[in-house]
Amino acid sequence: xxxxxxxxxDPRAFLAAANPAxxxxxxxxxxxxxxxxxDLVTAGVVLVGLxxxxxxxxxxxxxxxxxxxxxxxxxxxxxxxxxxFGAPQxxxxxxxxxxxxxxxxxxxxxxxxxxxxxxAFSGVLAxxxxxxxxxADSLVQQLRLSPRFAVGALAAARLMPILALDWQILSLARxxxxxxxxxxxxxxxxxxxxxxxxxxxxxxRGTRLATAMEARGFGARQCRSSAREEGVRQADxxxxxxAVALALLAVGISLALGSWRFLxx
Amino acid sequence: MTSVAAQPSGWRVVDIVVASMLAVAxxxxxxxxxxxxxxxxxxxxxxxxxxxxxxxxxAVLVPLVVRRPGAALYGETAAAVIxxxxxxxxxxxxxxxxxxxxxxxxxxxxFGLYRSWRLPVAILAGAAAGVAGALLDLAFFYADWAVNWQxxxxxxxxxxxxxxxxxxxxxxxxxxxQAGVLNAFAAGREQPEV
Amino acid sequence: MRxxxxxxxCELTGxxxxxxxxxxxxxxxxxxHPGRRAWALHDIDLRIEAGERVLLVGPSxSGKSTLLAGLxxxxxxxxxxxxxxxxxxxRPPREARDATGLVFQDPESxxxxxxxxxxxxxxxxNRCLPADAIWPRVHAALAAVGFAYPIDHPTDALSGxxxxxxxxxxxxxxxxGLLLLDEPTANLDPDGAALVREIVAGVVERLxxxxxxxxxxxxxxxxxxDRVVALDADGAILADGPASHVFTRYGDVLADAGVWVPDxxxxxxxxxxxxxxxxxxxxxxxxxxxxxxxxxxxARxxxxxxxxxxxxxxxxxxSGKSTLxxxxxxxLRPSGGSVVAGEALARGRGHDALAGWPSRELATHIGTVFQDPExxxxxxxxxxxxxxxxxxxxxxxxxxxxxxxxxxExLHLKHLAAANPFxxxxxEKRRxxxxxxxxxxxxxxxxxxxxxxQDRRTAIELLDxxxxxxxxxxxxxxxxxxxxxxxxxxxxxxxxxxxxxxxx
Numbered sequence: 001x002x003x004x005x006x007x008x009x010d011p012r013a014f015l016a017a018a019n020p021a022x023x024x025x026x027x028x029x030x031x032x033x034x035x036x037x038x039d040l041v042t043a044g045v046v047l048v049g050l051x052x053x054x055x056x057x058x059x060x061x062x063x064x065x066x067x068x069x070x071x072x073x074x075x076x077x078x079x080x081x082x083x084x085f086g087a088p089q090x091x092x093x094x095x096x097x098x099x100x101x102x103x104x105x106x107x108x109x110x111x112x113x114x115x116x117x118x119x120a121f122s123g124v125l126a127x128x129x130x131x132x133x134x135x136a137d138s139l140v141q142q143l144r145l146s147p148r149f150a151v152g153a154l155a156a157a158r159l160m161p162i163l164a165l166d167w168q169i170l171s172l173a174r175x176x177x178x179x180x181x182x183x184x185x186x187x188x189x190x191x192x193x194x195x196x197x198x199x200x201x202x203x204x205r206g207t208r209l210a211t212a213m214e215a216r217g218f219g220a221r222q223c224r225s226s227a228r229e230e231g232v233r234q235a236d237x238x239x240x241x242x243a244v245a246l247a248l249l250a251v252g253i254s255l256a257l258g259s260w261r262f263l264x265x
Numbered sequence: 266m267t268s269v270a271a272q273p274s275g276w277r278v279v280d281i282v283v284a285s286m287l288a289v290a291x292x293x294x295x296x297x298x299x300x301x302x303x304x305x306x307x308x309x310x311x312x313x314x315x316x317x318x319x320x321x322x323x324a325v326l327v328p329l330v331v332r333r334p335g336a337a338l339y340g341e342t343a344a345a346v347i348x349x350x351x352x353x354x355x356x357x358x359x360x361x362x363x364x365x366x367x368x369x370x371x372x373x374x375x376f377g378l379y380r381s382w383r384l385p386v387a388i389l390a391g392a393a394a395g396v397a398g399a400l401l402d403l404a405f406f407y408a409d410w411a412v413n414w415q416x417x418x419x420x421x422x423x424x425x426x427x428x429x430x431x432x433x434x435x436x437x438x439x440x441x442x443q444a445g446v447l448n449a450f451a452a453g454r455e456q457p458e459v
Numbered sequence: 460m461r462x463x464x465x466x467x468x469c470e471l472t473g474x475x476x477x478x479x480x481x482x483x484x485x486x487x488x489x490x491x492h493p494g495r496r497a498w499a500l501h502d503i504d505l506r507i508e509a510g511e512r513v514l515l516v517g518p519s520x521s522g523k524s525t526l527l528a529g530l531x532x533x534x535x536x537x538x539x540x541x542x543x544x545x546x547x548x549x550r551p552p553r554e555a556r557d558a559t560g561l562v563f564q565d566p567e568s569x570x571x572x573x574x575x576x577x578x579x580x581x582x583x584x585n586r587c588l589p590a591d592a593i594w595p596r597v598h599a600a601l602a603a604v605g606f607a608y609p610i611d612h613p614t615d616a617l618s619g620x621x622x623x624x625x626x627x628x629x630x631x632x633x634x635x636g637l638l639l640l641d642e643p644t645a646n647l648d649p650d651g652a653a654l655v656r657e658i659v660a661g662v663v664e665r666l667x668x669x670x671x672x673x674x675x676x677x678x679x680x681x682x683x684x685d686r687v688v689a690l691d692a693d694g695a696i697l698a699d700g701p702a703s704h705v706f707t708r709y710g711d712v713l714a715d716a717g718v719w720v721p722d723x724x725x726x727x728x729x730x731x732x733x734x735x736x737x738x739x740x741x742x743x744x745x746x747x748x749x750x751x752x753x754x755x756x757x758a759r760x761x762x763x764x765x766x767x768x769x770x771x772x773x774x775x776x777x778s779g780k781s782t783l784x785x786x787x788x789x790x791l792r793p794s795g796g797s798v799v800a801g802e803a804l805a806r807g808r809g810h811d812a813l814a815g816w817p818s819r820e821l822a823t824h825i826g827t828v829f830q831d832p833e834x835x836x837x838x839x840x841x842x843x844x845x846x847x848x849x850x851x852x853x854x855x856x857x858x859x860x861x862x863x864x865x866x867x868e869x870l871h872l873k874h875l876a877a878a879n880p881f882x883x884x885x886x887e888k889r890r891x892x893x894x895x896x897x898x899x900x901x902x903x904x905x906x907x908x909x910x911x912x913q914d915r916r917t918a919i920e921l922l923d924x925x926x927x928x929x930x931x932x933x934x935x936x937x938x939x940x941x942x943x944x945x946x947x948x949x950x951x952x953x954x955x956x957x958x959x960x961x962x963x
Contacts, residue, residue: 004293004296004351005351005615006350006351024357027356027357028357031357031358031361035404035405038408070299070300071355071356074355078406078407081406081407082406082407082408082410112406112408116405116406119355119356119357119358119405120355120356120357120358121356122356122357123349123355123356123357123358123359123360124349124353124355124356125356126356126357127349127350127356127357130350131573132350132573133572133573133574133577135350148276148278148281149276149281149285149339151571151581152278152281152282152284152285153281153285153288153289153343153346153347154571154572154573155282155285155571155572156282156285156286156288156289157285157289157292157347157350158570158571158572158573158614158615159286159289159567159568160289160292160293160347160351161615162567163289163290163293164293166834167293167294167297169829169831169834170834172785172790172791172829173827173829173834173835174818174837175789175790175818175821176788176790176818176821176822176825176826176827176829176835176896177818177822177835177837177847177848177851177895177896177899178818178819178821178822178823178848178851178852178899179818179822179837179847179851180818193837195294195437196437196440196441197833197834197836198290198293198294199287199290199326199437199441200440200441200444200446200833200881201833202286202287202289202290203283203286203287203330203441203446203447204446205286205567205568206279206282206283206285206286206287207279207282207283207446207449208563208565208568208569209282209286209568209569209571210278210279210281210282210283211279211528211533211563212561212563212568212569212571213278213282213571213581214278214279214533215531215533215560215561215563216560216571216581216582216585216629216630216633217556217557217582217585217586217633218278218581218585219277219278219585220556220585221585221586221587223587224584224585224587225583225584225586225587225588225589225590225593226584226590227577227580227583227584227590227593227594227597228577228590229590263404263408440839443839443879443881443882444839444879444881444882445879445881445882446881448492448493448494449538453494454493454494
């Protein structure tokens, strides 16, 4: 169930208090830098910077680890897979167990793995420190997204834990009816059965929610005001500047060491 | 009870909210699917490519239900944003994928001038979303692969998406319509009178 | 749209300072939903004066919700057919939407925002009011309904009754002249229901609003209204007048149609010979805690489920009634203590905990009926639903088809054999969910809130059915808020109290 409720970071922490659109922009800057740089050093520096930023997130490292451990796993697998399926490369060989791999291939694969971890982690850090309502407000006020869509999505997102509960009850109900799937095929069938039931429930709730929202005037007028202001403060610009600085620093160090590799090379 | 749209082909409130609910439902399912995906991390990726299509379901299902321009892009992106908000392990990447896959499916529906909502279009849209996802994978994750592996992967993902996201979404919409929950939508009114 | 930057035009069309109560005129009004052959409502002639308080009653499917939606201006003329005339103070309802407020039955699907204050502000944002005009009205509305929590209190941490309180505040902040309530207490426990009635009474009294309320706990709603309008099953007006008049003349007709007419008890089932009782399920010091939760959902409990006996599990919200039902059904694994099958149920299978039984074995020994019948439907046809259980238990197809036919007959579902379970009415879905649990011929039947949201007719059918099953020798366990139902059916009652350190 804990996967389905937003985390509640300490609202006074720097990242938690920052403007959501700016955080998205900062994460995008880092993602772009990492997208084009496929070497170990750039990714490494960015990751170090991000890990340092955890202190400003308002969440305990343990909570964060609980949501982000899959990134590590994915990064590891990407590294391994790239070594296995990578185009063969000559040069000095390293032996791992029974396999001989070129050192260059190893470094390259490690770079890809860390790069992925950096891209993923920057986004995660931006999002788990963000309150959904503030995100919607920011998307409307800073990025000029349609208020009808942003608020509609926000209202639906509020029901996520309810849908998660529905999913659990659907599992219990299947056990009660003797329909808990056995084996691989059984599990898949049960999964899709539950998916259909969940979607039916979701559409029903959505229709009711839409009626209730319209009953309070949603969508009736062309304009819509906002009760909450989402501003961009000086500290937010500092955050963005910091992200840009980190990106430049990472690429700079990598260039200085001669290790920088462009994606399209 | 249905509401009048601002423009004749515009999104009504019920379109926006139901599209969002479907996106949220998938956001929730993706959280679970993420766990399974991560657990099978070290499985031969072409095999995983075969079930890849699950990620693209919103890009085809949402348009088939609400039948509005932008539904594919909105559905897939919203599912991605919501998944990201609740801590999906790939962070912003999720949204990048969502945008690309949604846009690819959207192009297919746009090509049909937003008038065709049947099985062939669904399959094509699914395939398009799949190929978009595969290309992003190759750019982000598997840049070092040999070209033939890249091609095999893209094809597998494309086919998986065509079947799971395309055919699967169409089947899901039929199930939803028969359950009587789509009465506010054109997709539901194609059922015989009760 | 920046706060403070609200469109000047919108400010001028904002709500008036004081809500003037609204009058209703309906002449020969009728409505048909798209895709239907029959009219949901027809020949509705109604005059409701400003400040009158009306209770709308009628059997399920009589169009009560449709009438409220029509008054609220939510019916789309392009999405259905309309006859006759419906007006509020002489204006069509679609133009008078700002003057009406509608409160719905399900608290969760009507709250929009994650924090209480934001939710009340939602309606004011839709009116395009500037932020500095919104917050004072939010505080005033919350005070008017007696909401005791701070404005940033999470909405998902509120009980059902408190959520409805918040929903009413959200509606009142818009200063309607007509307050419409569509079964506002149907999803609440008795305490929550009483709370909501108190709030409504207070608000209507103080502001003199016109009130039209649909409420199935009729007896409880009568003190809040002066007049009752009764609809018949076809959607026409059956009776219209003071409560005493309507229920004296039409009480029988309405009761037969399923309305909870006041002063009519549920008929007690006949007394029959029963076989002797044997213990089927034993729960010993069983306790349950959700993972990551500090507070137990169910405090240590001992209970035995016996055949030929009906056991009612009662208690306030949060005391763990549903949790206990699921534990007894072998669906949840206890955090502490044990739930095992007695010899009469296990019959040589061994006494392992029920939670460890394979799913197929469980279904043929214990049938579980969930609060929301839709959670249990697995197929697209009623008949297939009923055949599923026996087929999984290894019964041959022809025998399974026979059993399904028997159940269809017994539960009056024969005419729906080919229908999709999700399209059935509330009462039909409830009967089908009980039938699917019975199809595998279990020795025990466990039900979670069986009469939840049901009308009188379904409740009586359930009563007769469960009593008959019990008298045949099955064990019946039901978790319920419904005191009357428990009083008539139960042989024993287990009353749970909230676990220590009560959950929010």
